[in-house]
């Protein structure tokens with residue numbers, strides 16, 4: 001089978017590449033290969049009754065399939081260059097913001113119109129943060145919510161399905177250069193294309209490494225973020241979340257001058273398990289639907305760890321820490337902040353008596369046996385710093401779930417067109433190491449599709 005453009009991965013990066021190609025070069029023959037299922041076929045077996053925790057399915061319905069890792073996410077599209085990736089370093093700050101705004105317009109025209117856009121601009125809370133040694137990062141955030149995010153994806157799929165060939169449950173095993181472009185090898189056969197966009201996200205990171213090794217594409221890997229997910233009564237952060245929804249607050253620790261930051265805030269949300277390559281870590285969701293809202297808010301506190309020579313396996317370091325929590329707790333561990341401060345484990349009884357009701361059934365335990373001291377000290381310092389802008393944060397009953405790890409894909413060497421050293425082979429989204437978010441991954445897809453469409457229209 002021959003195509004003008006092959007896309008590997010149907011996450012936001014792949015979807016927005018395909019969408020843009022159909023808009024800008026409708027004559028192009030495009031195919032998407034996705035190792036997971038269509039959106040309607042993505043079902044995690046955890047039902048809370050018969051199956052309570054991750055059973056390590058061969059293909060994870062949460063991470064793989066149409067919509068990628070973002071399909072069941074909270075659908076927070078942050079429009080900013082301050083976090084979420086370094087796309088601006090390749091394409092310029094203005095262009096990056098324009099593309100993220102364009103992605104937002106597509107989301108709103110495909111079902112997201114009624115959702116709210118929050119902004120930090122001109123917010124008095126920023127001053128309060130500075131006065132307490134905290135920095136609030138600038139951003140606008142469209143909060144689709146898990147439910148509307150799903151509707152938007154459904155609408156995008158319905159629009160694309162007759163214009164693009166989708167190959168689901170079709171992992172690409174190998175990519176080879178041919179005379180005209182690239183050949184993809186799959187169990188369903190070989191597929192050729194003049195151009196190829198790889199957008200395999202974080203779950204495809206190991207495969208991406210093998211592609212880079214085979215095609216001799218240089219890479220670099222040096223960062224991992226490690227921490228916990230905090231769960232508190234929603235009222236404690238209400239004055240912040242009602243105005244900003246998602247606030248990214250950064251704190252520089254006094255002891256080690258490490259950067260600790262809040263990440264992925266879910267007002268009135270739930271804490272969930274996440275499975276990355278068989279390792280269970282923690283994450284969070286929230287819903288637009290008032291019926292699904294809880295009385296708690298959760299967010300991550302992460303410490304950024306940068307490694308220098310000779311150590312190169314930053315993700316391996318994060319994985320091993322997460323493995324330790326899996327070893328001790330059989331999955332995610334939960335601990336009361338008061339227990340952590342008193343140097344004792346949380347027990348089932350203490351969790352049952354806690355005033356903050358956990359939204360995830362995790363194993364009560366001791367996070368100090370899992371997290372390195374430097375990271376734990378940073379998190380504790382940050383909790384006390386946040387207590388000054390949100391009194392109650394450092395209460396004994398605040399729940400900490402561990403561990404949360406933010407893995408960063410190795411960075412693939414790319415030029416300003418997000419093209420590898422091989423002409424016509426592009427790497428976008430989280431799999432490139434350039435982006436770490438829905439809006440940046442989607443924007444990178446639009447950017448590359450514009451370049452490919454323009455070449456096609458000129459030819």
Ligand SMILES: Cc1cc2nc3c(=O)[nH]c(=O)nc-3n(C[C@H](O)[C@H](O)[C@H](O)COP(=O)(O)OP(=O)(O)OC[C@H]3O[C@@H](n4cnc5c(N)ncnc54)[C@H](O)[C@@H]3O)c2cc1C
Nearest residue numbers: 009011013035064068069073076172201204429430437438
């Ligand atoms: C629970 C959760 C919540 C999140 N919430 C948010 C949020 O609110 N806001 C935000 O900005 N970000 C969020 N993120 C991160 C966000 O989902 C990612 O940044 C984004 O999905 C990256 O898009 P992508 O297209 O690069 O990769 P992905 O979404 O990971 O998609 C890659 C796709 O490629 C497929 N694939 C992998 N290897 C192969 C192969 N060999 N052959 C064929 N297909 C392959 C995978 O199955 C996957 O479907 C969340 C992530 C998770 C897990």
